[in-house]
Amino acid sequence: MADEFFYGVTLTGENSSVTWDVVSDEDYVRGQKLVIKQILLGAEAKENEFNVVEVHTVKDSVQIPIAVLKAGETRAVNPDVEFYESKVTFKLIKGSGPVYIHGQTIRDDVEPVDMEEED
Amino acid sequence: MADEFFYGVTLTGENSSVTWDVVSDEDYVRGQKLVIKQILLGAEAKENEFNVVEVHTVKDSVQIPIAVLKAGETRAVNPDVEFYESKVTFKLIKGSGPVYIHGQTIRDDVEPVDMEEED
Amino acid sequence: MADEFFYGVTLTGENSSVTWDVVSDEDYVRGQKLVIKQILLGAEAKENEFNVVEVHTVKDSVQIPIAVLKAGETRAVNPDVEFYESKVTFKLIKGSGPVYIHGQTIRDDVEPVDMEEED
Amino acid sequence: MADEFFYGVTLTGENSSVTWDVVSDEDYVRGQKLVIKQILLGAEAKENEFNVVEVHTVKDSVQIPIAVLKAGETRAVNPDVEFYESKVTFKLIKGSGPVYIHGQTIRDDVEPVDMEEED
Amino acid sequence: MADEFFYGVTLTGENSSVTWDVVSDEDYVRGQKLVIKQILLGAEAKENEFNVVEVHTVKDSVQIPIAVLKAGETRAVNPDVEFYESKVTFKLIKGSGPVYIHGQTIRDDVEPVDMEEED
Numbered sequence: 001m002a003d004e005f006f007y008g009v010t011l012t013g014e015n016s017s018v019t020w021d022v023v024s025d026e027d028y029v030r031g032q033k034l035v036i037k038q039i040l041l042g043a044e045a046k047e048n049e050f051n052v053v054e055v056h057t058v059k060d061s062v063q064i065p066i067a068v069l070k071a072g073e074t075r076a077v078n079p080d081v082e083f084y085e086s087k088v089t090f091k092l093i094k095g096s097g098p099v100y101i102h103g104q105t106i107r108d109d110v111e112p113v114d115m116e117e118e119d
Numbered sequence: 120m121a122d123e124f125f126y127g128v129t130l131t132g133e134n135s136s137v138t139w140d141v142v143s144d145e146d147y148v149r150g151q152k153l154v155i156k157q158i159l160l161g162a163e164a165k166e167n168e169f170n171v172v173e174v175h176t177v178k179d180s181v182q183i184p185i186a187v188l189k190a191g192e193t194r195a196v197n198p199d200v201e202f203y204e205s206k207v208t209f210k211l212i213k214g215s216g217p218v219y220i221h222g223q224t225i226r227d228d229v230e231p232v233d234m235e236e237e238d
Numbered sequence: 239m240a241d242e243f244f245y246g247v248t249l250t251g252e253n254s255s256v257t258w259d260v261v262s263d264e265d266y267v268r269g270q271k272l273v274i275k276q277i278l279l280g281a282e283a284k285e286n287e288f289n290v291v292e293v294h295t296v297k298d299s300v301q302i303p304i305a306v307l308k309a310g311e312t313r314a315v316n317p318d319v320e321f322y323e324s325k326v327t328f329k330l331i332k333g334s335g336p337v338y339i340h341g342q343t344i345r346d347d348v349e350p351v352d353m354e355e356e357d
Numbered sequence: 358m359a360d361e362f363f364y365g366v367t368l369t370g371e372n373s374s375v376t377w378d379v380v381s382d383e384d385y386v387r388g389q390k391l392v393i394k395q396i397l398l399g400a401e402a403k404e405n406e407f408n409v410v411e412v413h414t415v416k417d418s419v420q421i422p423i424a425v426l427k428a429g430e431t432r433a434v435n436p437d438v439e440f441y442e443s444k445v446t447f448k449l450i451k452g453s454g455p456v457y458i459h460g461q462t463i464r465d466d467v468e469p470v471d472m473e474e475e476d
Numbered sequence: 477m478a479d480e481f482f483y484g485v486t487l488t489g490e491n492s493s494v495t496w497d498v499v500s501d502e503d504y505v506r507g508q509k510l511v512i513k514q515i516l517l518g519a520e521a522k523e524n525e526f527n528v529v530e531v532h533t534v535k536d537s538v539q540i541p542i543a544v545l546k547a548g549e550t551r552a553v554n555p556d557v558e559f560y561e562s563k564v565t566f567k568l569i570k571g572s573g574p575v576y577i578h579g580q581t582i583r584d585d586v587e588p589v590d591m592e593e594e595d
């Protein structure tokens with residue numbers, strides 16, 4: 001069965017970062033992932049200051065901004081991206097925040113049935 | 120079978136809050152969750168006033184804003200977040216509203232079939 | 239099998255309303271629902287006039303705005319909400335429209351398989 | 358098995374239109390549909406000109422705008438609507454475009470398993 | 477089983493492009509696809525410059541813009557489109573970027589079970 005949890009973290013101050021990682025648990029043989037649904041700029045953010053969140057996936061080493069926020073222009077983005085079986089770090093590479101990251105973690109998600117293998 | 124219901128609640132006035140909870144029902148052995156699809160600022164909201172909705176999940180004690188709304192800038196957000204097996208409270212920590220929270224509750228949602236366990 | 243249809247209705251003039259209802263059909267034993275994906279303000283809408291769509295679910299009697307639209311600010315919202323086994327009414331409680339409501343109806347949607355009941 | 362394809366068409370000039378239709382193929386007994394995910398206004402669109410895309414479903418004869426776009430206000434909408442087993446036409450009823458319509462077609466999509474019928 | 481990976485690429489400078497392709501692997505008999513969830517304009521983009529991303533699908537040769545971005549107007553779009561079994565190229569046909577493309581690749585995705593074929 002899948003374990004699912006709400007994921008909510010806050011980045012405050014340039015270069016602040018948070019890391020999510022898979023856990024070592026033989027029960028989670030079918031996979032672990034983190035889904036990012038929304039990245040939101042706080043009401044306290046400075047007017048006209050860019051706030052940029054970069055993701056770094058350790059396993060395949062992709063490093064790319066996934067949110068560019070600015071009060072008065074873009075309050076929130078909805079990336080709806082997923083990170084599979086990899087440690088990932090989110091870092092506020094520009095701006096002072098606060099920036100809120102929302103989503104969910106799914107561990108041991110059951111894969112769709114492969115009928116050929118079942119035969 | 121899953122019981123699904125539209126979820127719609129209103130927050131009006133700073134510090135107003137609403138709580139959703141799982142129900143005690145042995146029929147719902149496979150899980151209960153609340154999905155938040157949209158948070159919307161009412162037409163009566165004051166121009167340029169921030170309205171911030173914070174969520175508090177009781178089980179794992181996460182406390183984080185999930186909506187920052189402002190008339191003339193951000194009328195609605197679509198967080199698409201899910202809360203599993205936990206009492207959650209939504210509180211208007213800034214602003215006078217009204218703010219509308221929309222989504223659905225799913226109780227006893229059947230998990231995807233685990234073929235290995237079925238063998 | 240599920241019957242699925244595009245749902246598209248127009249509200250024009252304050253207090254205009256449309257109603258969707260489940261149908262009486264013993265073939266639809268597994269459920270009927272209406273999903274609202276987008277609510278859109280027409281090009282003819284008056285500048286700076288609020289257009290507010292309220293939903294009223296008859297079965298559990300929830301009454302709440304699900305769209306607040308204003309030309310020049312918010313042209314469309316994407317509530318992505320679902321109404322299950324209940325008559326629902328959408329009413330333009332503020333503004334003169336036109337407002338377009340888009341989504342789909344699903345009747346007799348097959349539930350995920352419950353293996354315990356199959357044993 | 359389902360055949361899935363990216364769907365991308367362009368409307369340019371008032372009253373230009375495109376039509377999608379189901380194909381006659383006895384292999385596609387379980388259904389064909391067109392899903393519209395995004396409607397986007399081109400960079401060449403005139404400032405402050407409304408561009409309105411209307412859909413017309415032939416089978417049940419619904420005719421309704423699904424996108425209202427305006428440079429400087431609304432660059433894109435995400436209707437996420439589906440058209441089932443019906444010829445549909447998209448027409449630019451207002452504006453000169455260009456407007457891009459994006460989505461996917463799914464033919465012979467396998468329905469969720471109905472266990473009662475399988476017994 | 478399905479192999480899923482986060483997809484994140486950057487386009488910088490007019491006419492820069494990136495290509496995704498299916499891989500030759502007999503294990504992936506059930507299909508490979510690329511899903512594009514978000515296209516985001518970088519903080520460094522020039523004010524009022526249009527940035528247009530065009531997709532070109534090799535197999536069926538569709539060529540169409542899928543993102544029109546402009547600082548101060550449209551920071552991000554969420555096309556949520558899928559490309560199946562085809563080499564696809566994304567090209568920045570207008571603007572100097574940077575533009576970030578986010579999504580996921582799914583290889584060997586198991587199709588929904590076709591019970592008739594299983595009998």
Ligand SMILES: [Mg+2]
Nearest residue numbers: 080199318556
């Ligand atoms: Mg979604």
Ligand SMILES: [Mg+2]
Nearest residue numbers: 080318437556
């Ligand atoms: Mg969606």
